[in-house]
Amino acid sequence: MNPPALDAYSLKLLIELQRDSRQTVQQLSEAVGLSATPCWKRIREMEEAGVITGYSAHVDPEQVGLALNVMVGVNLAKHSDDVVQRFEDAVKADPNIVRCVSTTGETDYVLNVLATDVKHFERLLQGTIVRLPGVTHVHSSIVLREVKSTSVLPIDDLIPRGAGGAGPLPRRRPAPKT
Known part of the structure; x- marks a missing residue:
């Protein structure tokens, strides 16, 4: 479509x-x-x-007890359709994996995992992540500080200039957090 x-x-x-x-x-x-x-x-x-x-x-993870944010790089042994599908299905089923992207370069996938603390992440890592279908290598990085996180797309630049009623909206303050 x-x-x-x-x-x-x-x-x-x-x-x-x-x-x-x-x-x-x-x-x-x-x-x-x-x-x-x-x-x-x-x-x-x-x-x-x-x-x-x-x-x-938008929910603040720390305010609900998910204070540990970890980026996990994953490599698969092979990239057959079956292995990739089983891996992606298992990732989609795990609520602690809040984001997964397929990437180019040294890592096949990057996962964003939320946990309550290091011990919780260790249980997720040993009990789930390294056991995902096809996984051969995992490396993780604990996020020390989130500098930017947004789901807002940069649409302003897509608005044609000068067309009737067109042009960017005036900059407005974000809606108050409630």
Whole structure:
């Protein structure tokens, strides 16, 4: 399926929804310069097309007891379809692995693992990660400090300049944390 063509209004809606997805349709329509009905229709179309994949709350891992953040590099013995599929399925099933990307270079995959403490991570490492299908080598790095973490996409630069009603939204303060 081809992604839908997103004009300046749709891109502005995405910027606003990334900033605060709890806004009403009326608030969104005022922010982007559309009336409420076309605004709602655009949001629905982007949801149906898979542009908008969901809405969620951002939770501070430390505040819920997941204070240890570990980046884990994993290498697989072979890259057959079966081994890769079994590895990826096992990763998807583990809630402590919050992110997994397939990479080029020295590491086949990089996992982002959250744990309560080092002992918890050690149990995950020995009991789960090294036992994942096809794993031959694992190296881990404990995150000392997170410098930047965002799920906000840099959409501002995609908005065409000068088209009717187009152009970037004025910079607004982020929504207050609640």
